[in-house]
Amino acid sequence: MAAVLFDFSGTLFRIESTETWLRAVLTEAELPLAEPELLRTAHALDRVGALPGGTHPVEQIPDELAHVWEIRDKSAELHRAAYTGVARQVPLPDPALYDALYDRHMSPVAWAPYADAAMVLRTLRERGIGVGVVSNIGWDLRPVFREHGLDSCVDTYVLSYEHGIQKPDPRLFATACAALGVEPPDALMVGDDRRADGGAAALGCRVHFVDHLPVAERPDGLRPVLDLVG
Structure with a gap:
């Protein structure tokens, strides 16, 4: 990946x-x-x-x-x-x-990162793996990442309201891949919504799902991502 x-x-x-x-x-x-x-x-x-x-x-x-x-x-x-x-x-x-x-x-x-989010994002950065955030949302989430010190770990944000389309429309994932300079088969999409985030598979992206749980109940749900990217 x-x-x-x-x-x-x-x-x-x-x-x-x-x-x-x-x-x-x-x-x-x-x-x-x-x-x-x-x-x-x-x-x-x-x-x-x-x-x-x-x-x-x-x-x-x-x-x-x-x-x-x-x-x-x-x-x-x-x-x-x-x-x-x-x-x-x-x-x-x-x-x-x-x-x-x-x-x-x-x-x-109003937002808290999952316990392993910073570690996973920073490890990906250290490995030279591009990171994008692809979100169905109606407002600019970039300040949330800045407030929690994670903005430097993200290379591109593709937000539905800025493009007038929403997941599972594959065009959102294609936009993110293009911004990162990678082909879809070389990208992994990580999300909690089988329908919306699963739309990346139509492009040939690999998809991995996590559970949408309270922060205290999911301490290490993102760690498998590091193994998946190799």
């Missing part, structure tokens, strides 16, 4: 819990909720899939949002509309909180 392409959320980084996310926004807005109500609200937000990078919706996406939800990663506007839209199914004490919640999830402090 001459290059490794990584997904972002659930692969290299994990978003904070829905409870932490909601608590931080309520604290910032100085809008206290009684603890039982806060926990019920966090659970409800979790069920509708309101936290980008969090759990998938358990509740059915409302009909009026279904189309936007399917293409949410194609632009910043669609991404915000989709996630604030599903969040509005859950009553909050102030309507401004829906946008505040969305804004919070884009903050670097």
Whole structure:
């Protein structure tokens, strides 16, 4: 392998819990909720899939949002509309909180790298293997990498909203391979989503999947990548 392409959320980084996310926004807005109500609200937000990078919706996406939800990663506007839209199914004490919640999830402090992410990325760098991040996303994740000291380990970022296409569209993976100067068969795609990240196989990339788990539950899920690249 001459290059490794990584997904972002659930692969290299994990978003904070829905409870932490909601608590931080309520604290910032100085809008206290009684603890039982806060926990019920966090659970409800979790069920509708309101936290980008969090759990998938358990509740059915409302009909009026279904189309936007399917293409949410194609632009910043669609991404915000989709996630604030599903969040509005859950009553909050102030309507401004829906946008505040969305804004919070884009903050670097809301994200934590998996325990072995830095080691794997730095080892790849030392071996001279190109690294790209290919993500379905509606905002610029580069500040997250900078905040955690990992930006120097990434050679290129290919973000769906910057190209108007989303995984599993093979054009995103092709763009990353071209930026790294490698042919697809010489690249490994690492991700947590079988459908989206598996789209790289259509180009001839090798694909390796990791489990989208809380950081504490996946201490060494990325280490096998080093063996796969040889």
